[in-house]
């Protein structure tokens with residue numbers, strides 16, 4: 337009886353550990369890197385102020401270009417100029433064509449947050 341219990345306990349511990357490790361490694365592969373705190377706040381700003389014109393999940397055009405891969409590409413669609421913290425900030429503040437300027441409608445902290453989010457796309 338004693339031995340029997342010991343074996344089943346050992347089996348349960350083994351199974352739990354084994355499946356736990358499997359689950360953790362599959363989660364690690366599928367889940368994108370977690371967003372920083374500011375990028376998480378920026379995502380909410382994006383959904384409120386930007387998502388009506390921009391896709392974040394794809395590069396497909398809505399009213400403005402889809403922003404998936406924008407930061408990785410590192411250049412603006414309109415003129416191929418380089419994306420830096422400075423140029424991105426100026427762009428969002430000033431707007432362009434159909435994109436409204438956000439200088440007066442987005443407080444600096446929120447602008448920084450939304451930039452941190454856009455940089456993850």
Ligand code: HEC
Nearest residue numbers: 385386389399400401412413414432433434435436438450
């Ligand atoms: C009313 C629609 C509209 C809204 C709202 C809007 N945009 Fe845009 N956005 C555009 C358009 C149109 C362009 C393309 C401008 C151009 O290059 O002529 C653009 C371009 C951009 C680009 C450059 C993309 C590229 O590939 O060059 C970025 C980055 C961007 N917007 C970020 C934002 C962010 C962040 C917000 C919210 C704070 C926002 N936009 C809100 C319409 C919009």
